[in-house]
Amino acid sequence: xxxxxxxxxxxxxxxxxxANNYSIECDCSEASVPHKEFISLQPIYxxxxxxxxxxxxxxxxxxxSTEHSFxxxxxxxxxxxxxxxxxxxxxxxxxxxxxxxxxxxxxxxIISGKLMSKDFLLADAYSRINASxxxxxxxxxxxxxxxxxxxxxxxxxxxxxxxxxxxxxxxxYGNRPMWEGTNYDVTFFQSDKSSCICREQFTCSTPAxxxxxxxxxxxxxxxIDGWYxxxxxxxxxxxxxxxxxxxxxxxxxxxxxxxNIPSNxxxxxxxxxxIFDLNTNLSIIIKSGFIEKWIQNINYSLYFNRxxxxxxxxxxxxxxxxxxxxxxxxxxxxxLSTVLSLIIPAIVKLLIRRNAETSPRDxxxxxxKQLIIIRLRQLIPALIExxxxxxxxxxxxxxIYQQRWSTRLFVTFLSIFFIIITVYTVxxxxxxxxxxxxxxxxxxxxxxxxxxxxxLQCPCSQLSSSFKYSIKLTPTYHEICDSGFVSDExxxxxxxxxxxxxxxxxxxxxxxxxLQSFCKLANITINNALNIFYARQLVTQNLIAEDLFESLMxxxxxxxxxxxxxxxxxxxxxxxxx
Numbered sequence: 103x104x105x106x107x108x109x110x111x112x113x114x115x116x117x118x119x120x121a122n123n124y125s126i127e128c129d130c131s132e133a134s135v136p137h138k139e140f141i142s143l144q145p146i147y148x149x150x151x152x153x154x155x156x157x158x159x160x161x162x163x164x165x166x167s168t169e170h171s172f173x174x175x176x177x178x179x180x181x182x183x184x185x186x187x188x189x190x191x192x193x194x195x196x197x198x199x200x201x202x203x204x205x206x207x208x209x210x211x212i213i214s215g216k217l218m219s220k221d222f223l224l225a226d227a228y229s230r231i232n233a234s235x236x237x238x239x240x241x242x243x244x245x246x247x248x249x250x251x252x253x254x255x256x257x258x259x260x261x262x263x264x265x266x267x268x269x270x271x272x273x274x275y276g277n278r279p280m281w282e283g284t285n286y287d288v289t290f291f292q293s294d295k296s297s298c299i300c301r302e303q304f305t306c307s308t309p310a311x312x313x314x315x316x317x318x319x320x321x322x323x324x325x326i327d328g329w330y331x332x333x334x335x336x337x338x339x340x341x342x343x344x345x346x347x348x349x350x351x352x353x354x355x356x357x358x359x360x361x362n363i364p365s366n367x368x369x370x371x372x373x374x375x376x377i378f379d380l381n382t383n384l385s386i387i388i389k390s391g392f393i394e395k396w397i398q399n400i401n402y403s404l405y406f407n408r409x410x411x412x413x414x415x416x417x418x419x420x421x422x423x424x425x426x427x428x429x430x431x432x433x434x435x436x437x438l439s440t441v442l443s444l445i446i447p448a449i450v451k452l453l454i455r456r457n458a459e460t461s462p463r464d465x466x467x468x469x470x471k472q473l474i475i476i477r478l479r480q481l482i483p484a485l486i487e488x489x490x491x492x493x494x495x496x497x498x499x500x501x502i503y504q505q506r507w508s509t510r511l512f513v514t515f516l517s518i519f520f521i522i523i524t525v526y527t528v529x530x531x532x533x534x535x536x537x538x539x540x541x542x543x544x545x546x547x548x549x550x551x552x553x554x555x556x557x558l559q560c561p562c563s564q565l566s567s568s569f570k571y572s573i574k575l576t577p578t579y580h581e582i583c584d585s586g587f588v589s590d591e592x593x594x595x596x597x598x599x600x601x602x603x604x605x606x607x608x609x610x611x612x613x614x615x616x617l618q619s620f621c622k623l624a625n626i627t628i629n630n631a632l633n634i635f636y637a638r639q640l641v642t643q644n645l646i647a648e649d650l651f652e653s654l655m656x657x658x659x660x661x662x663x664x665x666x667x668x669x670x671x672x673x674x675x676x677x678x679x680x
Contacts, residue, residue, distance in 0.1 A: 107414070107415045116217075125416055133215045134213045135405060137209075140408065143207070143398045144398075146393070149376070150344060154367040154368050155347060163367075178329065188339055217409050217411050219643070224400055225565035225641050226641045227400045229566050233634070239389065246388070309329070310338075310342075312326070328342060341384075343380070344370060348371075559644050561643060562645060566641045568638070572655055593615050596614065624670060627669055628666060
C-alpha cells in the first residue's frame with residue numbers, strides 16, 4: 103500500500119479523486135461548521151397569511167360594522183371579527199414559531215474533524231433539514247392543541263353568545279325593584295340535522311348564514327358556503343374552509359350585509375399554485391403551519407471551504423506481480439554487475455597480494471582452501487569454472503584466477519541479496535481484500551466474530567435509515583387514562599354548575615373534563631415525540647457492528663424516555679402559568 107499526501111487540496115482535486123473511488127481522507131481546519139454556512143432553507147406560506155383577510159383593516163371593518171348590533175348565534179356577523187382576528191394571530195404565531203425553529207437550526211453545527219464526502223454530507227444534511235421541516239408545524243400544532251384542551255378543561259367561555267344567551271327582566275318585589283337574569287343553552291342544528299349544545303360538547307357547529315335581523319325574524323338570506331359557526335371561535339374556524347374568499351363577487355356580496363361604508367378587499371388568487379385545494383379545511387392548513395412548501399439548497403463547496411482541509415491523503419494498493427519481479431531482478435542484476443565488476447576485482451587482487459605477502463607458508467589456510475575447493479568441486483563443479491568477468495585481453499592464469507574469484511563473490515552477494523528479499527517478502531503481512539457480494543445478516547455476524555472489526559467494512563447502499571426500522575418504543579399510561587372516568591359519556595352525566603364552582607359531586611363534570619384533557623395531551627405529547635423520534639435518521643457510510651448498534655439504540659431510547667416527559671411541563675409553564 104502506498105500513501106499519497108496532498109497539501110492544501112482544492113475542491114476540484116478532491117472531487118476528482120473521490121470520483122475515481124479513492125478512499126481519500128482530509129483533516130478539517132475547522133471541526134465545527136454551522137448549518138447557515140452551507141444550507142439555505144426558506145418556507146413559503148399559504149397566501150391567506152399575506153392577504154387582506156388577516157390585516158387590521160379587515161378586522162376593524164368587521165368590528166365597527168357589528169359593535170352596535172345584535173345578531174343570532176348562527177349569523178356570520180356574530181363571530182366573524184373574532185374568527186378572523188384568531189386567523190391573523192395563528193398566522194403570526196406560525197411564522198414566529200417557524201422562524202424561531204429556523205434560527206435554532208441555522209445555529210446548529212455539524213461537528214467532524216474529518217472532511218465529509220459529498221454523498222455523506224448530503225444525506226446527513228437532508229436528514230437534519232427534514233427533521234427541522236417536520237418539527238416546525240408539529241410544534242405549532244401541539245401548542246395550539248394544548249391551549250384548546252386547557253380552555254376546554256377549565257370550561258373557559260368566549261365572549262360571543264354562542265354557548266349561553268341571557269335574558270333580563272325588570273321585576274318589583276314589594277318595594278324592591280330588581281333586574282333578574284336567566285340564561286339558556288344555545289342549540290346548534292348541525293349539517294346532519296342533529297341538535298347539539300355546547301355545555302355537553304364543544305364541537306357543536308352549524309353553517310354560517312346571514313339572518314334577517316328585522317322584527318326578530320329567523321329567516322336567512324343565504325348560507326355562506328364552507329364557513330361555520332360553533333361554540334368557540336377556534337373550533338368553528340378549524341371546521342371552515344376559505345372557498346368563498348377565492349371569489350371576488352361573493353366577497354362583494356358578503357360585504358353588503360355589513361352596516362358600514364363599502365370597502366375594497368381583494369380575494370385570494372385561485373390560480374396560485376398550492377398544495378391545498380379550495381375545499382381544504384383550515385384545520386389541515388393550520389396543522390401544516392400554513393406552510394405550502396420549502397425552498398432549500400445545500401452547497402458542498404461552501405462546506406468544503408469552511409472545513410478548509412490543509413492535508414489530504416489516500417492509499418493505493420499495489421501487489422507484486424511477475425512482471426514487477428522480472429523487472430526488479432533484471433535491474434538488480436544489471437546494477438550489481440556494473441558495481442561489482444568495478445569493485446570486486448580490486449578487492450580480490452588486494453586480498454591475493456596480501457595473502458601472498460603475509461602467509462605464503464600457512465599450511466592450515468592452504469589445507470582449508472583446498473578442502474573448500476574440493477567440496478565445491480564435488481557439489482557445484484560448474485560454479486568453479488564460471489567466469490562472469492572473462493576478458494579477451496587478460497588470459498593469464500593469474501587473471502583467470504582473479505576473474506573466477508570475482509564471479510564467486512558476485513554470486514555470493516547476489517544470493518545474499520535474494521535471501522534478504524525473500525525473507526522480507528515472507529515476513530511482511532500483506533492485506534488482501536476479499537469481497538462478499540450482497541451478504542446475508544448471518545454471514546455478516548459470522549464475519550464480525552471471525553475478523554478484526556476495524557478491517558471489516560460493509561459499505562451501505564443507503565447512507566441513512568429511519569429510526570422506525572431499528573427501534574420501537576411503546577408507552578404504558580396510568581390506568582385512569584384508559585378508564586371510563588375520562589369518557590364523554592361519564593362527563594355528560596355530570597353537567598357543569600351555573601355557579602362559579604360545583605357544590606356537588608354530580609356537578610363535577612368539568613373536573614373530569616380537565617382530567618380527560620390531561621390524558622389526551624399526554625397521549626398527544628408522547629405520540630408527537632415518537633413521530634419525531636422515528637423520523638430521525640441514522641446516517642453512516644458503513645454497517646455498524648451489532649454490539650455498537652444495540653448500544654447506540656439503547657442510549658437513544660433512554661434519552662427519549664428521560665427528555666419527553668419534560669415537554670409537557672415546558673408547554674404547561676409556557677402557556678398556562680404565564
